[in-house]
Amino acid sequence: MTLKEIAREAGVSAMTVSNVVNHNDAKVSEETRKRVQAVIDKYGYVPNMSARSLSAQNSRIIALMLPIQIEEEKLQEIAQVDPAAAESIKNTLADYYSSAMVGYLESKLKPMGYYTMLRSFYRAEEVLELQRNWKVDGCILLMPKISDAENRMILTQSQCPVVLIDRFYPDLPMLSVGSDDYHGGYLAAQECIRFGHRKIAFVSTGAPEAVHCSTIIQNRYDGYLAALREASIPAEEELLLGFHSSLSGGRSCGRYILSLEKEKRPTALVMASDALAIGAVAALKEGGLRVPEDISVIGYDDLPMSALIDPPLTTISQDLDAKASAAAALLKMKIDNPEMAGRQTLLDVKLARRSTVGPVPADF
Amino acid sequence: MTLKEIAREAGVSAMTVSNVVNHNDAKVSEETRKRVQAVIDKYGYVPNMSARSLSAQNSRIIALMLPIQIEEEKLQEIAQVDPAAAESIKNTLADYYSSAMVGYLESKLKPMGYYTMLRSFYRAEEVLELQRNWKVDGCILLMPKISDAENRMILTQSQCPVVLIDRFYPDLPMLSVGSDDYHGGYLAAQECIRFGHRKIAFVSTGAPEAVHCSTIIQNRYDGYLAALREASIPAEEELLLGFHSSLSGGRSCGRYILSLEKEKRPTALVMASDALAIGAVAALKEGGLRVPEDISVIGYDDLPMSALIDPPLTTISQDLDAKASAAAALLKMKIDNPEMAGRQTLLDVKLARRSTVGPVPADF
DNA sequence: CTGAAAGCGCTTACAG
């Protein structure tokens, strides 16, 4: 059943049916609208979005782009050795943060009349290609941990509005939604300081040098430094660590801490993610250290599981629902008003105080 | 840049360019192909998928449909009281299972040349509408915990190949991928029996009656019953429990167990999900019971976090990567050969033996 | 192996 057939049946032109379907109520008399709608309902007419997209030059599709955090060539090497591991790396929704954000985004976009196209990618070209393939109305980039060069290429060459999550380039006109990571890092360190800690390690994701690569982690680190400064605690280089942001990375971190002589051991760990923190707590406990009696740990993310580990993890919590809403709203504003200037929405975070941060051990 | 323009530039017809773009190599001489490809590369031509879809009557889009596990009206009531809760229910990717499956599916579909459209829905009509809107090539239904009536409506009225995950209707010609839940339930109960347990509860999701609503849970329950029968243990009605499949549902379950007099208390809990099991373990420990010394617990799913709780959860593990591959492959076969008969692919599960199942306490 | 032409089902100025 096509628009034309509905038109013939209702005794109007195709244009009128189109106006009814698209709720351009101002362009159709109420009487005609009702008559046409009745025919639409009678036949269960559903518009063909491809035809619509082709003539309207837009698609009502929002591309949700998820970078695969590795180069395609490296992944192929891994696939040679461990196919299952390679497959799980290609799965861009295996972590709570990405998948919850995608879920929230879809639930916001649907009532706005948009369709969500999900796509993993390695390189910026893939993003630009998809945008043009489908003439997408907008594009949301999640976890753009890819290189700045790729991100900048996407931002400068995209033909549609783009919202970046968790990444901001002040020199580019762009739309971005992020969390106040600086404040988060500050709150985390402050909570440890409040309990009397002075040897507080900051555990970054990846190598310690990586702090300076990721804006997010850098901001958290800066917040951490600010809290130390405020308490007149000098920052020490050995207290900046780095491990892969995963449960096993956290375990490695925990084992590293256990390997340290007691005098050199930090009394509190500010972790860049809950995954890291949970893994570390597990390894620390296995190694005989009690949390928080012997060592305090604070996470970042507030995963659902974080409240359920033993002891429940003290962490920094962000409102993912609000983040997704902000991203969807920002994108829609830009779509509806292409002249809109760039802007960054920064959402606040809060401390979820639970049980992994406690007083400094008496013997320190 | 359009196909026509490329054609003019290359001095060929649009049809030839189309054949080059679509790799119909048999229809183009190698020389022409190269010449055309050079022009395509020069201008970075990207085909317009809407135009392609419109004329080809298909779209290369696969719809990934995720049911919102509640009626729209009820959700609106919840939204009145607790908007945040309503938003998180609408998020169909908040749980590990759905989101990991979606991630794996996207990673399989992309190299097959398909685009993934993600869509949450309340009712079967929404699925059918989306299929027609976009003339999708295929449709995958995840976690179709919606009513059988809705599922059947989708299966019988869909105009495109559909694959159901975790649901099978023997009387309908259909494609389905599932796990061997019967075997999973059997393995779980058997593991408890092996340790000498005889008072083994089965904790379903939702009310106990719900066992009979969900095929998945019913199969696990049947497997559990089979293991009991094999060990000549009579099944008792009080040992069939039901709680919402979530961490907090598991906590409720744990508290319920704690409220029982010791003689009435089961010594082992076969849980229908890890979420349930993890919540239960947490509540049990808070209530002073040791796991597994005082009570054994076995989960189902093998979430990434399950290995990391304390003690690490013994559970039933399924290979989600294989499941996604099977679903994608099945769908593609049906798309390429519409005459293909229905079939069900059942993937095996295995026991992930960790630390939450142990011997029956001496005083029982 | 290649081309010319019709057609997919919409939307959008342009008229009235």
Add this chain to the structure above:
DNA sequence: CTGAAAGCGCTTACAG
């Protein structure tokens, strides 16, 4: 408020 017609950018028989 409504209509007739062109056009969006492809694919697909049909010819040759």
